[in-house]
Amino acid sequence: MNKIVDVTDIDIFYISFDEPNMEENWADLKSKCPWAKRTHGVYGSDAAHKACAEASDTERFISVDGDNIVDPAFFDQIINFSEADVNLENSVISWCGKNSINGLVYGNGGIKCWPVEYVKNMKTHEIAEDEGSQVDFCWDLNYIQMNDAFSLVVNNDTPYQAYRAGFREGVKMSLDRGYKVDPDNFEKSLHNKNFHRLLTWMNVGEDVQNGLWAIYGARLGCYLTNLDTNFDFVNVRDFKWHTEYFENEVMPQFVGETDFCPKMKYNWDLNKLKLASTELGKTLKKKLNIDVSEMDATASKFFKKVYWNPPRMGNLVTEKDSEGRIMYKTIWQKIIN
Secondary structure, three states: OOOEEEHHHOEEEEEEOOOOOHHHHHHHHHHHOOOOEEEEOOOOHHHHHHHHHHHOOOOEEEEEEOOEEEOHHHHHOEEEOOOOOOOHHHEEEEEEEEEOOOOOEEOOOOOEEEEHHHHHHOOOHHHOOOHHHOOOOOOOOEEEEEEEEEEEEOOOOOHHHHHHHHHHHHHHOOOEOOEOOOHHHHHHHOOHHHHHHHHHHHHOOOOOOOHHHHHHHHHHHHHHHHHOOOOOHHHHHOHHHHHHHHHHHHHHHHEEEEEEEOOOOEEEOHHHHHHHHHHHHHHHHHHHOOOOOOOOHHHHHHHHHHOOOOOOOOOEEEEEOOOOOEEEEEOOOOOOO
């Protein structure tokens, strides 16, 4: 497999399912990348990526999720792995995405570059053979995480979209490599970065449209995963389950007249949602001994202004070629502790 990856030489697939902003985002991507292809409505994360692999004409393909707005600078990327000791045949290259709700910058929702043959043979999510691979790709695959963020993940277009985004991360960030942890030793059982991301999802975002729905979703996902013995966290991978649960269990609780979502035709009450979110926060703080607070819009804006995503200590540096395109080049250094 070629160790110099030029994104303009690779098939790019837009993967959409039910995102309320998917058509606007697809039109935006096509305006920047006319050769982009699309898969739509494929049920299951594993199946959706396999559909891309089957349709790809190149040995790798790039995936862009349906809630993404891609930075045009992404299409200037060249990555040179020639000097790196990596096996690109079973490695996923992952760029960060910046979340529109809480400002977090990490791999969640970001652009990925996949090896076709590996994707065709992987078994994750709905066809996973081990528990750790049932709800995410990252525990079973070899990820090469890049520091740059080349997309904005806009997942707050409706109350449901924001709630589901928060709920999914509330579940997944509560797990250790895909496995449940001891609630009595919650913080110490999790990867430090994932724990901090979980806290951010559960506290930050009231300054944006539907941000409180994401906060409530994250708190509910964390609560059910760690404190409700009847909840099966594997449900988090199933978008049909999410829709049914939201429509039957969540929406009826918050019917009211303070707010209205035209896309969902849903009248809801902000005060009811705020109260339920606060009560969940109190329970999580008491039962899991974690820092959950009620940050208002001003506090959320402040967090985003000062938040900085520390770069990974990797072996890739950037430079520009003669045409001004960004190139990644591997360097090897001994890091002395």
